[in-house]
Amino acid sequence: MSDHLTVVDHPLVQHKLTLMRRCETSTSEFRQLLREISLLLAYEVTRDLPLTSRQIETPMCAMDAPVLEGKKLALVSILRAGNGLLDGILELIPSARVGFVGLYRDEETLEPVQYYNKLPSQIGDRACIVVDPMLATGNSSAAAIDLVKQAGGRDIRFLCLLAAPEGVARMREAHPDVPIVTASLDDRLNEKGYIVPGLGDAGDRMFGTK
Known part of the structure; x- marks a missing residue:
């Protein structure tokens, strides 16, 4: 694995991803699996958060105990499918600040079109995790991270369920300082810009809109 890309090969992650890929998996099952897998992926994407120590009292004695350093995390969801992650x-980090970036992909040009942007304050002082289940062409993800950086974000990482080599290359070109954590690096994109073998459209499968 490169410093830029981490594929989480934990057996539970891979098993749940297989269940999500199957055509026969229902909308409710898909949503539940996505919630479960996002917890497991979140452990990996937060692995290197800085720690400091604080004195506490246990029932036995006083001790210096590790706690997260700095301001609370910021999570940024690329609408709409990012909300599933x-x-x-x-659930794992309930105190995190949350932002949203609304982008849709023009089906002819495959370029992102922005329709919403609301980010937490002081984002430059927070570790920021941008989430979207699919890293396909990489155009929407790169555009979302552009917006986070324009708002002052510096410590940024990207979390997705599936990635295509084309999307990873696009992100490496646009944002080489942003590490990617994913459950799978799939084979390729098809002519419509969908990940193959993939799992179809994550938003449609999550919300039952197809």
Whole structure:
């Protein structure tokens, strides 16, 4: 694995991802699996958060104990499918600040079109995790991270369920300082810009809109 890309090969992650890929998996099952897998991925994407120590009292004695350093985390969801990962991560980190970037992909040009942007304050002082289940062309993800950087974000990482080599290359070109954590690096994109073998459209499968 490169410093830029981490593929989480934990057996539970890989098993749940296989269940999500299957055509016969229902909308409710898909949502539940996405929530479960996002918890597991969140452990990996937060592995290197800085720690400091604080004196506490246990029932036995006083001790210097590790706690997270700095301001609370910021999570940024790329609408709408990013919300599926967001919900699970918030179970693990309920105090995190949350922002949203609304982008849709023009089906002819495959370029992102922005329609919403609301980010937490003081984002430059927070570690920021940008979430979207699919890193396909990489255009939407790169555009979302552009917005986070324009708002002052510096410590940024990107979390996705699936990545295509084309999307990883696009992100490496646009944001070489932003590490990517994913459950799978799939084979390729098809002519419509969908990940193959993939799992279809994550938003449609999550919300039952297809």
